[in-house]
Amino acid sequence: MLSRCQPVLPYSADSRIQATFEQHSGNPTPRPMGTTRINDRVVSDPQASPPRMSDVARIAGVSKMTVSRVLAGHSVAPATRERVQQAIDKLGYVADAAAGALSSGRSEFVAVLVPSLASSNFSDTVRGLSATLEPHGLQLLIGDTDYDLVREERLVRSMLRYQPRCIALTGSQHTEGTRQLLERSRIPVVEMWDLPANPIDMAVGFSNARAAREMVRYLKERGYRKIGFLAGASDLDRRGLERLKGYQQEMKAQGLGEPRVIRFGESPITMSHGAPALDALLEQWPDTDAVMCVSDMSAFGAIMQCHRRGLSVPTDIAVAGFGNFEVAVCCHPTITTVSVDAYGIGSRTGKLLLSSLGSVTAQAVPQRRKLTIDYTVIARESA
Incomplete structure (x- = not known):
């Protein structure tokens, strides 16, 4: 077994294939240009240009069309397919997907x-x-x-x-x-x-609207009547707007009075928006007994602000989210939410x-x- 690189001689003047002559055998072994054989392994030279389809064809002894058919998964004789695949593996050839898509x-x-x-x-x-x-x-x-x-x-x-x-x-x-x-x-x-x-x-x-309506009914069944809603100030989060729409529709359908809506922060709102949005809600409607949030993230922020204000959740005010994010389980108290099978x-x-x-x-x-x-x-x- 050889322990060092062997000298490389040209295989042909115009070919990308060269041969290494191993002193112990005397037999030329073709190998791709831009590589070195070390202990019978072909190692790519990072300075060389990447191998092309024509190189694969030469190594396998087939036409470029045959290589293309193998790459495309078309019908090719098993022995031919095997030779082409071995050449691909030896060269480390990667097909140009963009070019293939164009053709x-x-x-x-x-x-x-x-x-x-x-x-x-x-x-x-x-x-x-x-x-x-x-x-x-x-x-x-x-x-x-x-x-x-x-x-x-x-x-x-x-x-x-x-x-x-x-x-x-x-x-x-x-x-x-x-x-x-x-x-x-x-x-x-x-x-x-x-x-x-x-x-x-x-x-x-x-239906985001229908899911929000179901949450309103859930809160009503638990005795809450003065229900607010926290959402982003912009219209970027259109699914959030559908949840707001569903809340408004069900508040009217259940005879729960005028909706109590606070829109705060760039949509979609996050934990940091939940706290000031809750403050704004309680400033305008201090008797609010439950708040629906457009997401679990904003619900977490609202709950943290309730703690800072000395409010007990849900005894003083209930908080519900949307999405069933991991934070809904990690929060104290854990967050009532709408779970959607995102996967x-x-x-x-x-x-x-x-x-x-x-x-x-x-x-x-x-x-x-x-x-x-x-x-x-x-x-x-x-x-």
């Missing part, structure tokens, strides 16, 4: 847009999508819209240049430009986390996309344009 008109990407990857709910949705699509050879191309519809349009336009097989985006509110881009793309589209009356193509979600939204979206692409049987996914995800009011200590 074939399709890629192995699924474009996904979410408002924020910092939200555990949306990151869970992405995990559900990935777990469903990856076994079928599809990878996610992810964009963060930051709750900005204009930014969403820019991202959609940019992602479509990569020829994605399909696209999943969050919510049903989009610019007219986004809708036109998606309608003209002629690829499967799923709007997640919402159930629009007229989806662009398909939708997987639930399930991603998983069902993935199955719907696969069905549209013909990658799963029609029986695996109901042939509907809208799939409803269940939500649950989880009763905990805060209300």
Whole structure:
């Protein structure tokens, strides 16, 4: 066994393949240019240019077309496929997916847009999508819209240049430009986390308004009547606006008087907004006995402010959140909230996309344009 690098001589004047002549054997062994053989291992030279498809073809003794067919998963003789795969492994060759998409008109990407990857709910949705699509050879191309519809349009336009097989985006509110881009793309589209009356193509979600109405009924059943609502001051969080709308509708339906709404801070509001929003609510309506928050994060901030004000939760005032984030379980008292299967939204979206692409049987996914995800009011200590 050799213990040092062997001298390298040219294999041909114009070829990217060279040969190393091992002194103990006297037999030339072809190896890719830009690599060194050490103890029978091929080691890439970081200074060399990356291997090309033509290099794979030369090593395997086949045409570039055959290499392309192997990479595309088309029918190729097993022995030929094995030679090509061995050449790919030896060279460390990685196919240019973008070039392949341009030539074939399709890629192995699924474009996904979410408002924020910092939200555990949306990151869970992405995990559900990935777990469903990856076994079928599809990878996610992810964009963060930051709750900005204009930014969403820019991202959609940019992602479509990569020829994605399909696209999943969050919510049903989009610019007219986004809708036109998606309608003209002629690829499967799923709007997640919402159930629009007229989806662009398909939708997987639930009614935020209906979930908020159920929380109002829950609080009323527990004896609360003077119920407030904390939300962001801007209209960026459209699902939050739907929850506010549902609260207002159910307050009227239950005869609970005028809604007590405080809109504070840039949407979506966080822990730091919950405290001043609660102060504003109690300043305007000091007899409030329960408060619904647009999210668990803002509910946590409100509960901390109750502690600072010497108010007992839920004895003096009840607090409810939305989302069933981890903070809802860690908080003291634990937060009553609405739980949504965020991972399930991603998983069902993935199955719907696969069905549209013909990658799963029609029986695996109901042939509907809208799939409803269940939500649950989880009763905990805060209300």
